[in-house]
Amino acid sequence: MQDLLFDFISKYISLTEEEKNAIISLDIFRSVKKGTTLLKEGQKSQDSLFVLKGCMRKYYIIDGEEKTTAFFTEMEGITPNCVISKTPSEYYLSCIEDSIVLVSDADMGAAINSKFPKFEIMCRILSEELLAKQQIDFDEFKTSSPEQRYLNLIDKRPDLVQRVPQHLLASYLGIKPQSLSRLRARILEKKS
Amino acid sequence: MQDLLFDFISKYISLTEEEKNAIISLDIFRSVKKGTTLLKEGQKSQDSLFVLKGCMRKYYIIDGEEKTTAFFTEMEGITPNCVISKTPSEYYLSCIEDSIVLVSDADMGAAINSKFPKFEIMCRILSEELLAKQQIDFDEFKTSSPEQRYLNLIDKRPDLVQRVPQHLLASYLGIKPQSLSRLRARILEKKS
DNA sequence: CCAACCCGTTCACTTAAGTGAAGAAAAACG
DNA sequence: CGTTTTTCTTCACTTAAGTGAACGGGTTGG
Numbered sequence: 551m552q553d554l555l556f557d558f559i560s561k562y563i564s565l566t567e568e569e570k571n572a573i574i575s576l577d578i579f580r581s582v583k584k585g586t587t588l589l590k591e592g593q594k595s596q597d598s599l600f601v602l603k604g605c606m607r608k609y610y611i612i613d614g615e616e617k618t619t620a621f622f623t624e625m626e627g628i629t630p631n632c633v634i635s636k637t638p639s640e641y642y643l644s645c646i647e648d649s650i651v652l653v654s655d656a657d658m659g660a661a662i663n664s665k666f667p668k669f670e671i672m673c674r675i676l677s678e679e680l681l682a683k684q685q686i687d688f689d690e691f692k693t694s695s696p697e698q699r700y701l702n703l704i705d706k707r708p709d710l711v712q713r714v715p716q717h718l719l720a721s722y723l724g725i726k727p728q729s730l731s732r733l734r735a736r737i738l739e740k741k742s
Numbered sequence: 743m744q745d746l747l748f749d750f751i752s753k754y755i756s757l758t759e760e761e762k763n764a765i766i767s768l769d770i771f772r773s774v775k776k777g778t779t780l781l782k783e784g785q786k787s788q789d790s791l792f793v794l795k796g797c798m799r800k801y802y803i804i805d806g807e808e809k810t811t812a813f814f815t816e817m818e819g820i821t822p823n824c825v826i827s828k829t830p831s832e833y834y835l836s837c838i839e840d841s842i843v844l845v846s847d848a849d850m851g852a853a854i855n856s857k858f859p860k861f862e863i864m865c866r867i868l869s870e871e872l873l874a875k876q877q878i879d880f881d882e883f884k885t886s887s888p889e890q891r892y893l894n895l896i897d898k899r900p901d902l903v904q905r906v907p908q909h910l911l912a913s914y915l916g917i918k919p920q921s922l923s924r925l926r927a928r929i930l931e932k933k934s
Numbered sequence: 935c936c937a938a939c940c941c942g943t944t945c946a947c948t949t950a951a952g953t954g955a956a957g958a959a960a961a962a963c964g
Numbered sequence: 965c966g967t968t969t970t971t972c973t974t975c976a977c978t979t980a981a982g983t984g985a986a987c988g989g990g991t992t993g994g
Binding site: 610612617619631634635641674677678680681682684685686687688689691692693724 | 827869870874885916
């Protein structure tokens with residue numbers, strides 16, 4: 551399991567055995583059961599997450615309705631906004647598959663960064679990558695219809711379409727489960 | 743006009759007179775006429791922009807139709823994705839008001855950063871701020887209807903509603919001008 | 935084994951956005 | 965100043981998403 555992490559890190563920086571051991575000794579691997587809510591609206595959290603295996607969902611509750619805005623799967627990191635701004639969270643994070651995640655609070659992050667400056671570099675690269683990706687995703691979302699967004703999802707994240715329940719996918723696409731059902735039927739019809 | 747820039751910078755770092763002069767001597771202020779297209783699809787650009795006065799629009803052309811995804815006004819910076827990824831641009835940037843912008847290419851940025859390390863710090867803070875803001879904006883967009891997005895715009899960016907033509911606003915909200923017109927009429931009706 | 939629940943789908947109906955056309959008001963321009 | 969173009973609105977009609985209800989197929993758990 552740790553190898554997954556080190557393989558990922560090695561794409562950005564190279565670690566010595568000593569550094570790897572230091573990370574392992576932090577004991578930050580957590581296994582999380584499906585259905586667990588890791589962060590609630592109004593809650594203040596210090597923890598950043600990194601998904602090693604499984605799937606997390608980010609959602610808001612607006613007018614009593616869940617609105618999913620993101621899924622996080624293998625090798626994706628989550629730094630909740632409330633960690634940065636130190637304000638209560640506006641959204642929820644919950645685990646939708648039995649998962650293994652890496653949890654680190656702000657102090658721990660600072661400790662690692664000061665001990666291994668390399669980490670700071672990796673974090674900067676990751677956040678630059680994230681910013682660029684985020685901008686593209688945002689523009690894609692803005693410029694497409696629910697149907698196009700669904701087709702796009704099949705293309706770019708086929709794994710999500712398989713592993714995530716339809717009603718959560720619908721919520722993510724910004725429509726109701728019934729509409730997603732219809733939309734899928736429409737697409738099938740077009741193909742034939 | 744330069745004071746606008748220095749006032750902005752002073753919110754993040756403090757500059758000596760010497761540093762200010764160094765910046766002025768770069769001669770990076772450009773005045774841009776309304777209607778000018780600063781970046782076209784397919785074009786490779788090295789230039790980052792910063793709006794001192796006026797308004798820029800970012801849009802894609804999809805199926806022959808303009809899809810606006812962002813407006814940039816006073817004190818907002820634009821680092822086109824193509825500058826970072828060094829790939830041809832997928833979108834257009836055009837000027838919708840007579841404007842004054844600050845233009846700097848990659849070399850110039852590197853030169854400033856190495857001469858004044860402070861700048862690097864400011865850039866990091868700015869991109870962190872941008873990433874956080876972007877995430878919130880994205881979630882807001884995903885979780886709201888065109889009508890809510892319009893009401894939100896009135897609330898958060900009343901200046902845009904005033905200065906930007908309706909059909910561009912509509913494009914930005916993801917709907918047709920006719921729909922925005924109807925939507926506005928609907929809102930007025932509700933108020934009374 | 936059956937009841938309860940969750941999930942996806944379908945249906946009928948409502949509401950909002952898309953489309954195409956047309957007209958009026960305002961701005962731009964020679 | 966008048967003409968042209970742009971911009972905004974309105975209308976009638978189409979299409980897609982929202983809503984509420986209902987059904988069947990799968991779990992899950994008592």
